[in-house]
Amino acid sequence: MGVTRAKRAGQRSRTVHEDWSAWIPNEMDELFDATRSDLEASNYILSISLDEALSLCRRGEFETAKQRAIVIAGLFDRLADRVRHVIQTIKDHGSHFGIVPNVQPLSASNFRGAAAQRVSVMDSLLAKVLFRERTRFFHKLSALAEIIEDVQNEVRAILAEISEGAYEFPDRAWQLLEVLGYDLNTCMGESTILLKSFFCALPPEELETFRQKLVQRAPSRLEGEPGRAPFPG
DSSP: HHHHHHHHHSSSSSSHHHHHHOOOOOOOOOHHHHHHHHHHHHHHHHHHHHHHHHHHHHTOOOHHHHTTTHHHHHHHHHHHHHHHHHHHHHHHHHHHTTTTOOOOOGGGGGOSSSSHHHHHHHHHHHHHHHOOHHHHHHHHHHHHHHHHHHHHHHHHHHHHHHHHOOOOSSHHHHOOOOOHHHHHHHHHHHHHHHHHHHHHHHOOGHHHHHHHHHHHHHHHHHHTTSSSSSOOO
């Protein structure tokens, strides 16, 4: 097993950028595409719903926008939960089997919210002093999970106040939600990039174990027979 891992490591890409365009076996590629499509579908629905609410606010239709609050809260949670389960599955498998992919630290310039920028700045700073690639990898996973949790908590608080009519200027509240949606989208993108790099480091014999964990966390769209493309539903 050690020889196999060493040989595969020698064939791996050297950077995250190279990983993104690197070839991976068909079964891995199918699972990656299905996972990516699932995340992007959830993000698309959330983005459309937020845009519609913002358009209502620009027209002064705040009451109509307020009626969308419960639905939008569910859409935020839907995407956040899906991104989180990808992160957790990567973390669990990487920790158990010792898989460490190429990784780049988070960049504050890719986020707009203060909390997300704070966490990403810390991840970037620590990456400069943490010399072990494994430590940098797991810290980035934890940083992404922290940002997602912060986004969810802030979204719930804002939408609760919108529903109660507590905002004197509700359009500003919806603009804050747009910023949080942007940051959640960034977390989705970062997680997708991490997943591709993870597949570049994953031995083929461990794919089925990893797939089962991923399916257990999100079975609705990622299930499929081994060797067959999961049907996106």
